[in-house]
Amino acid sequence: MARRIVQVAVNGVTGRMGYRQHLVRSLLAIRDDGGVLLDDGTSVVPEPVLVGRSEERLRQIAGRHEIQRWTTSLDDVLSDPGIDVYFDSQVTAAREASVRQAIAAGKHVYTEKPAAGSLDGAVRLARAAGIVPGVVQDKLFLPGVIKLRRLINDGFFGRVLSVRLEFGYWVFERDPIAAQRRSWNYREEHGGGIILDMFPHWQYLLADLFGPITALYARHATHIPLRWDEKGSRYDVTAEDAAYALLEFDSGAIAAVNSSWAVRVNRRELIELQVDGTAGSAVAGLRHCAVQHRSPRRCRCGTRTCRLWRHRVAELGIASPPPRCAAAGCTSPACAGAARFAGLLG
Numbered sequence: 001m002a003r004r005i006v007q008v009a010v011n012g013v014t015g016r017m018g019y020r021q022h023l024v025r026s027l028l029a030i031r032d033d034g035g036v037l038l039d040d041g042t043s044v045v046p047e048p049v050l051v052g053r054s055e056e057r058l059r060q061i062a063g064r065h066e067i068q069r070w071t072t073s074l075d076d077v078l079s080d081p082g083i084d085v086y087f088d089s090q091v092t093a094a095r096e097a098s099v100r101q102a103i104a105a106g107k108h109v110y111t112e113k114p115a116a117g118s119l120d121g122a123v124r125l126a127r128a129a130g131i132v133p134g135v136v137q138d139k140l141f142l143p144g145v146i147k148l149r150r151l152i153n154d155g156f157f158g159r160v161l162s163v164r165l166e167f168g169y170w171v172f173e174r175d176p177i178a179a180q181r182r183s184w185n186y187r188e189e190h191g192g193g194i195i196l197d198m199f200p201h202w203q204y205l206l207a208d209l210f211g212p213i214t215a216l217y218a219r220h221a222t223h224i225p226l227r228w229d230e231k232g233s234r235y236d237v238t239a240e241d242a243a244y245a246l247l248e249f250d251s252g253a254i255a256a257v258n259s260s261w262a263v264r265v266n267r268r269e270l271i272e273l274q275v276d277g278t279a280g281s282a283v284a285g286l287r288h289c290a291v292q293h294r295s296p297r298r299c300r301c302g303t304r305t306c307r308l309w310r311h312r313v314a315e316l317g318i319a320s321p322p323p324r325c326a327a328a329g330c331t332s333p334a335c336a337g338a339a340r341f342a343g344l345l346g
């Protein structure tokens with residue numbers, strides 16, 4: 001089998017996202033699996049080249065995962081014609097300049113979101129031509145979201161009326177428990193704030209599931225104004241740690257979206273997406289999706305259509321809008337109810 005090695009410069013690899021999500025769980029997992037098989041039989045194998053600020057930490061990561069190359073010089077790696085792709089998961093404020101440099105060097109780019117810290121910056125990047133760009137949209141591929149999308153496509157909800165999205169957890173102030181996120185997340189001047197962090201996700205996720213967003217109202221807040229940084233020094237928080245949005249879709253459905261790093265949660269998953277429609281409701285998380293359907297009474301006439309429908313509901317837990325009973329002359333009240341119900345929903 002032909003093998004094609006693609007060298008990927010991974011900048012920001014010492015960070016939370018760069019190390020776990022992108023290096024270990026993506027690039028190295030694909031490499032260790034033998035690569036991605038193309039239709040022509042070629043296997044494309046990514047070969048990470050680590051880029052960062054700390055020699056010591058890069059050396060440690062390279063040694064731990066048998067990675068041959070690492071560097072603290074972005075210039076060196078971008079001037080190397082052997083590097084095919086530039087990936088960026090640095091702090092948000094450092095991204096635009098590095099991505100622009102990579103585009104100028106002719107590298108294809110894959111980057112964490114947001115692509116830039118401002119709209120002007122994102123437009124500047126979008127106008128830089130000649131390469132293949134990609135921005136992380138990982139939430140589209142969560143198992144819970146995939147199930148939810150299938151329900152939407154199956155017409156399970158009838159007409160979608162409303163969406164409630166709950167996201168958040170308490171990020172400790174580092175007094176006395178260590179913070180789970182670094183201090184730049186709470187400094188606007190360093191690209192921090194929950195809006196830049198989470199709203200790019202909500203935009204592509206909600207538009208993908210429910211169609212174009214036509215109106216948006218959002219209110220942000222800094223609930224915790226003082227925190228302690230990595231050195232233990234107290235600092236004033238300059239970025240918002242919560243945002244509350246109300247948005248409307250082209251379809252007329254309304255979404256209420258709560259995002260906060262100052263909530264203590266008691267729910268199954270970190271992100272919870274509730275959808276209510278005329279025919280059914282669902283609550284989806286990262287992995288699971290629980291459904292409730294407004295089914296009419298089931299027909300007991302025993303035709304194949306009805307038996308299949310019962311099977312879908314009982315065995316698979318998927319309750320799509322009921323099919324009409326196909327039995328000639330069936331007068332079951334359940335069937336009349338189902339027909340009326342289907343007619344009402346259109």
Ligand SMILES: NC(=O)c1ccc[n+]([C@@H]2O[C@H](COP(=O)([O-])OP(=O)(O)OC[C@H]3O[C@@H](n4cnc5c(N)ncnc54)[C@H](O)[C@@H]3O)[C@@H](O)[C@H]2O)c1
Binds near residue numbers: 090182
């Ligand atoms: N896809 C997601 O679900 C998701 C989740 C969280 C964060 N993110 C995004 O990923 C990016 C990285 O977030 P993270 O939580 O991994 O951050 P982090 O603080 O853990 O890591 C930041 C990385 O940037 C490097 N860096 C470069 N310049 C820096 C500077 N001036 N100050 C501090 N660090 C600097 C650090 O060395 C480190 O490797 C952010 O843009 C964030 O918005 C994405």
